[in-house]
Amino acid sequence: MATELVKCTGLYRDFGDVTALDGVDLTLEGGKIVGLLGPNGSGKTTLIKILNGLLQPTAGQVLINGCAPGPESKSIISYLPDRGYFPGWMCVGDMIDMFRDFYADFDRNKATEMCRVLGLEDGQKIKTLSKGTREKMQLMLVMSRQAKLYLLDEPIAGVDPAAREFIMKTILTNYNEEGTVLISTHLLLDVEQVLDEAIFLQRGKVVLHEGVDSIRERTGQSVDALFREMFRSEQW
Amino acid sequence: MLGKLIKYDFRCLIRKFGPMWLGLAALALLNGFTVGHVLESDKFNGVLAFILGGVPIMLMVTMWIALLVMMVVFVCERFYKGLLGDEGYLMFTLPAATWEHIASKLIVALVLELITMLVGALSGILFSLVYDAKGFMGAIEEIRRSLQEIGFRLPAGSGWFIFGLVLLCIFSTVSSDLQIYQSIALGHLARKNRAAAAVLAYIAINVVMTILISVLVPMGRGFMNSIFLLLNDNSAEAFLQGGNRMLGLMLGWCVVKSILFFFGTNTILSRRLNLE
Numbered sequence: 001m002a003t004e005l006v007k008c009t010g011l012y013r014d015f016g017d018v019t020a021l022d023g024v025d026l027t028l029e030g031g032k033i034v035g036l037l038g039p040n041g042s043g044k045t046t047l048i049k050i051l052n053g054l055l056q057p058t059a060g061q062v063l064i065n066g067c068a069p070g071p072e073s074k075s076i077i078s079y080l081p082d083r084g085y086f087p088g089w090m091c092v093g094d095m096i097d098m099f100r101d102f103y104a105d106f107d108r109n110k111a112t113e114m115c116r117v118l119g120l121e122d123g124q125k126i127k128t129l130s131k132g133t134r135e136k137m138q139l140m141l142v143m144s145r146q147a148k149l150y151l152l153d154e155p156i157a158g159v160d161p162a163a164r165e166f167i168m169k170t171i172l173t174n175y176n177e178e179g180t181v182l183i184s185t186h187l188l189l190d191v192e193q194v195l196d197e198a199i200f201l202q203r204g205k206v207v208l209h210e211g212v213d214s215i216r217e218r219t220g221q222s223v224d225a226l227f228r229e230m231f232r233s234e235q236w
Numbered sequence: 237m238l239g240k241l242i243k244y245d246f247r248c249l250i251r252k253f254g255p256m257w258l259g260l261a262a263l264a265l266l267n268g269f270t271v272g273h274v275l276e277s278d279k280f281n282g283v284l285a286f287i288l289g290g291v292p293i294m295l296m297v298t299m300w301i302a303l304l305v306m307m308v309v310f311v312c313e314r315f316y317k318g319l320l321g322d323e324g325y326l327m328f329t330l331p332a333a334t335w336e337h338i339a340s341k342l343i344v345a346l347v348l349e350l351i352t353m354l355v356g357a358l359s360g361i362l363f364s365l366v367y368d369a370k371g372f373m374g375a376i377e378e379i380r381r382s383l384q385e386i387g388f389r390l391p392a393g394s395g396w397f398i399f400g401l402v403l404l405c406i407f408s409t410v411s412s413d414l415q416i417y418q419s420i421a422l423g424h425l426a427r428k429n430r431a432a433a434a435v436l437a438y439i440a441i442n443v444v445m446t447i448l449i450s451v452l453v454p455m456g457r458g459f460m461n462s463i464f465l466l467l468n469d470n471s472a473e474a475f476l477q478g479g480n481r482m483l484g485l486m487l488g489w490c491v492v493k494s495i496l497f498f499f500g501t502n503t504i505l506s507r508r509l510n511l512e
Contacts, residue, residue, distance in 0.1 A: 015427070015512075016427060025449060049511065052328075052329055053328065053329075053509070054324070054325065054328055054329070054509060054511045055509065055510055055511065055512075056507060056509060056510070069329040070333070071237070071332055071333055072331070074330065074331040074332075075328055075331035077329070079325075079329045081325040082323065083322055084322060084324055085322050085324075085326040086326070087248065087318070087322075087326070089248050089251050089252065091246075095246075096245065098244055099250050101240045101243070102237070102240060102330045102332070103331070104333060187441040
């Protein structure tokens with residue numbers, strides 16, 4: 001039986017005159033890779049922040065595995081934000097220790113192996129790493145967890161094709177297959193082949209939520225082609 | 237989770253302040269030596285005396301000023317950047333309650349202030365021991381003998397007074413730190429210029445507190461007068477009684493402020509968190 005991992009009901013969020021989310025109703029089940037797709041400013045990051053409890057909705061309700069965002073939901077969510085969050089004073093080893101201390105589902109061996117691939121050592125100061133390496137390290141930490149829900153906010157934005165390949169490979173080879181991965185992006189071409197479902201977000205509204213196979217069958221075109229057609233006039 | 241949060245905040249504290257504390261203790265030792273052997277000696281004069289004797293003193297004074305400034309900056313920065321800046325994306329996605337984040341920052345700020353105070357006292361003792369160990373020990377012995385000679389002993393109930401003083405020191409520091417957190421949380425409600433809004437909130441809180449005191453004190457005039465009467469009494473027991481009442485009053489005020497600021501900060505960060 002399918003279980004509701006994420007349930008959003010009538011979610012609304014504004015920032016003064018700007019409406020970021022406008023009545024989002026959304027249900028996600030476990031064991032899926034879902035694309036949260038939309039042009040810039042469509043509300044993807046706002047929705048992910050609300051799911052994480054980093055932002056409060058103006059109206060509406062969010063349930064993660066049956067609970068409102070809080071310590072319980074945070075223990076099952078693995079979140080990759082669209083920015084660096086490392087404290088400047090920490091070393092690589094400190095960050096790994098921190099994840100191991102706070103998350104019961106953190107796999108230290110997996111993290112060590114990924115560190116080896118990235119050429120990182122425990123004693124290295126994070127602030128001495130390049131921006132690209134810091135981003136990869138952040139992804140490494142997030143994907144070293146056996147989380148129920150991965151929220152990945154624009155993981156492939158602003159990186160070169162080689163890094164994109166590394167990122168997608170890291171995600172696909174390390175995620176917990178019983179969990180759900182929600183990837184927000186507007187670079188659909190790089191992720192389409194791995195998605196089970198696609199959510200199209202336009203001006204804060206969910207305009208489409210459907211399985212990618214069903215989209216292809218119904219429209220006779222790829223999800224990327226449909227996305228381009230629907231958002232042609234929008235700024236990317 | 238609170239213990240784990242404290243562990244990492246404490247690690248940060250030690251990395252930032254550990255070298256400074258050790259440096260200040262070392263400088264106290266060095267100054268104890270140079271004051272005795274360079275500045276008060278005929279062997280060195282002019283530029284050499286300035287370099288060997290004056291520079292270490294200037295260095296120590298500068299480091300103490302820097303440490304005190306860094307302390308204030310640390311208390312503000314660890315809360316502002318650590319929770320409401322980019323680091324907040326890490327901290328607020330950890331499976332910890334908001335109150336635990338606030339408590340962790342507060343406890344570590346308190347430890348910082350306590351250790352700095354202890355380093356100050358230790359530096360004074362180290363300086364005195366190196367400068368003139370015999371004179372220092374002699375002075376302590378002299379004070380002890382003088383007190384013994386005049387038959388000085390603390391009046392009954394002094395223990396509570398001293399305990400109250402220690403509690404007052406702790407809670408006034410706690411309420412000051414929490415006032416900073418409350419101001420930053422209020423500033424966080426602003427859509428733009430949050431740092432400036434936090435400064436304004438800090439000033440506004442001070443104004444409100446001053447108004448509250450000016451309203452509350454006349455209302456308790458009778459009680460206040462009884463305290464002043466006891467404090468002006470010649471007997472040590474009466475003075476102690478008045479002192480205890482005054483301490484209780486001040487302690488109560490600090491505790492009330494601390495509770496208000498803690499819950500105020502927790503409410504804003506729990507219900508109005510907005511990491512943009």
